[in-house]
Amino acid sequence: MDIGPCTPRDSVDFVEQFVFKHGTERWPEGIAVLYIFAIPALSRDTALAAMVHGGQAAVKDLPITPVRDEWLHVTIDQVTGAVGRNITQSERDELADALRAELASAEPLTLTAGSMLSYASGIICDLSPDDGLTNLHNRVRSVIRAVCHPEACQYEWGVQHMALGYAHGKADSDEVQRRLRRVRPSHAPLHIDELHLVDVTADHQNCQIIWEPLARIPLKTA
Numbered sequence: 001m002d003i004g005p006c007t008p009r010d011s012v013d014f015v016e017q018f019v020f021k022h023g024t025e026r027w028p029e030g031i032a033v034l035y036i037f038a039i040p041a042l043s044r045d046t047a048l049a050a051m052v053h054g055g056q057a058a059v060k061d062l063p064i065t066p067v068r069d070e071w072l073h074v075t076i077d078q079v080t081g082a083v084g085r086n087i088t089q090s091e092r093d094e095l096a097d098a099l100r101a102e103l104a105s106a107e108p109l110t111l112t113a114g115s116m117l118s119y120a121s122g123i124i125c126d127l128s129p130d131d132g133l134t135n136l137h138n139r140v141r142s143v144i145r146a147v148c149h150p151e152a153c154q155y156e157w158g159v160q161h162m163a164l165g166y167a168h169g170k171a172d173s174d175e176v177q178r179r180l181r182r183v184r185p186s187h188a189p190l191h192i193d194e195l196h197l198v199d200v201t202a203d204h205q206n207c208q209i210i211w212e213p214l215a216r217i218p219l220k221t222a
Contacts, residue, residue, distance in 0.1 A: 056165060058180055071210055118174075198211035
């Protein structure tokens with residue numbers, strides 16, 4: 001079938017500057033928010049480390065700030081809004097204990113990380129399959145509802161990912177994706193056998209999400 005000549009695009013899609021948010025709100029400087037993260041162990045998952053570093057190197061000359069190794073994370077849930085900002089130390093301790101009790105029976109996960117994708121405001125790594133992460137999220141959210149308040153559960157859960165870089169300017173999204181596609185390995189295993197309760201702030205100046213660790217939450221052991 002003759003589809004005719006290729007027509008140049010009228011406009012180019014761009015990666016645009018990332019805006020840090022908690023829940024649905026813009027994240028003010030200096031405000032700490034409680035999160036539950038899975039934190040990749042790059043020293044163990046060496047193929048994952050190679051893929052992440054390869055993807056970041058591929059766009060190093062573009063206005064995309066790579067996520068430093070120590071700040072790589074997969075978001076499981078967030079304690080949002082005024083509840084999250086005002087939770088007391090005793091409530092934090094209660095939350096950590098309740099999470100440990102709930103997740104002691106949760107099976108560890110082995111995910112496939114990749115492909116790496118040019119996203120609206122940076123680069124991300126897709127994660128699959130979805131069911132294990134969704135189950136962890138649902139169990140964590142049930143604990144947050146019970147210990148904190150239903151209003152603390154405003155994080156918008158969707159298809160999960162791991163952020164690899166945040167845009168601080170504009171770049172051609174197609175060019176970013178072409179570069180990422182050439183990186184090998186393009187997929188790698190990501191093992192999750194524990195979660196972490198952390199106190200997170202947005203470092204706007206350096207375009208990073210950073211945190212203070214509060215509690216380690218092991219998943220089921222053999």
